[in-house]
Amino acid sequence: AQSVAQPEDQVNVAEGNPLTVKCTYSVSGNPYLFWYVQYPNRGLQFLLKYITGDNLVKGSYGFEAEFNKSQTSFHLKKPSALVSDSALYFCAVRDYYSGNTPLVFGKGTRLSVIA
Amino acid sequence: DAGVIQSPRHEVTEMGQEVTLRCKPISGHNSLFWYRQTMMRGLELLIYFNNNVPIDDSGMPEDRFSAKMPNASFSTLKIQPSEPRDSAVYFCASSSTSGGVDTQYFGPGTRLTVL
Numbered sequence: 001a002q003s004v005a006q007p008e009d010q011v012n013v014a015e016g017n018p019l020t021v022k023c024t025y026s027v028s029g030n031p032y033l034f035w036y037v038q039y040p041n042r043g044l045q046f047l048l049k050y051i052t053g054d055n056l057v058k059g060s061y062g063f064e065a066e067f068n069k070s071q072t073s074f075h076l077k078k079p080s081a082l083v084s085d086s087a088l089y090f091c092a093v094r095d096y097y098s099g100n101t102p103l104v105f106g107k108g109t110r111l112s113v114i115a
Numbered sequence: 116d117a118g119v120i121q122s123p124r125h126e127v128t129e130m131g132q133e134v135t136l137r138c139k140p141i142s143g144h145n146s147l148f149w150y151r152q153t154m155m156r157g158l159e160l161l162i163y164f165n166n167n168v169p170i171d172d173s174g175m176p177e178d179r180f181s182a183k184m185p186n187a188s189f190s191t192l193k194i195q196p197s198e199p200r201d202s203a204v205y206f207c208a209s210s211s212t213s214g215g216v217d218t219q220y221f222g223p224g225t226r227l228t229v230l
Contacts, residue, residue, distance in 0.1 A: 034218070043119075043206055043221035044158075090158065102148055102171075103219055107157045 002027045004093050006106035013081045014114050021076040021109045023091030030096040033074040034103060035065055038088040047089075050074060061085070081113045117141075119222035121207050127228045133195040136225045139188055140209030146217060149182055149192050150206040152224070158206075164190065165212075176201075197229045 003026045013019045025031055032051055036044040048059025055067040065076045076089060088110050092103040120139040128134055140147050149161040162172040164184045172182070179198070184190040194201055204224045210217035 036221075041226075043223045044208075046218055046220060049218060102160050102163050105158050 002093055002095050002104045004091050004104055004106040006089075006091055006109045008109050009107075010110045010112065012112045012114060015083055016080050019078050019081040019085070019111065019113070021089050021091075021111060023074045023076065023106060024072050025074060025091070025093040026072065027093060027095040031074075032094045032096060033065070033067060034092040035059065035063070035074075035076050036090045036092065036105075038090065038108070040087075044090060047076070081111075083113045083115050086111055086113045119207055119209050119220055121205075121222035121225050123225060124223065125226045125228075127230065128197055129230050130198055131196045132229075133193065134197045134201075134227060134229075136192040136205050136207075136227070138190045138192070138207030138222060140190070140207070141211075141220055142188070144209035144211045144220075145187065146210045146212060146219075147184060147190050148208040148210075148219060149190070150208065150221075151203045152206060153203045161192070194227075197227075199229045202227055202229050 005024045007022055034049045035047040037047050038044045047063050048057050048065055050057045050067045058064045063078050065074055067074050088108045090108045091106045094103050122137045146165050148163040151159045151161055161174045162182045163170055167184045180194055182192045204226050206221050206224045208219040208221045210219045
């Protein structure tokens with residue numbers, strides 16, 4: 001079975017500081033990993049994904065994520081947070097061997113960037 | 116590309132009434148997903164289709180819920196009769212399995228309120 005854990009319901013960071021939103025996963029094979037962001041009253045918006053290759057993946061709006069196979073983690077990072085980054089962030093996973101099946105989403109982490 | 120289109124954006128109805136939510140996936144996408152989002156339960160997968168065929172409807176709460184995809188460009192989610200506990204935001208997402216790993220793209224959602 002596939003699963004994703006986002007251990008923090010809420011992350012607070014000051015504007016200009018680096019931010020990290022944590023995600024750990026469990027799959028039986030190789031993972032495909034995704035990050036989505038949801039702004040208030042909007043749908044989920046794709047940020048970035050890891051398929052294979054370089055463990056550091058760069059995405060939209062200056063976000064990046066680092067795949068760590070030994071720690072089964074895929075943490076989302078940004079060097080300098082903006083107030084406009086305040087939103088709900090979802091990590092998602094799918095097993096490479098599961099074929100064309102839906103992504104499994106975490107419960108989400110609410111990021112609040114304080115000016 | 117217009118993205119995933121959902122209608123209506125907001126729906127307010129009374130308990131017992133029939134509700135129909137509509138979704139137009141991104142052109143060329145062959146997978147379609149219906150999700151429900153609530154504060155209590157987070158993001159839940161209700162049903163998904165591949166090539167217009169329902170693959171897994173185990174997330175549909177009960178027989179009051181039904182979904183159809185008569186063609187590649189249109190899907191409906193129907194609730195009959197509706198109940199107050201059905202109040203939620205319903206998202207439709209689509210993806211394409213051609214050309215590699217499928218990224219799901221979400222619509223803006225339909226906010227349903229059942230009084």
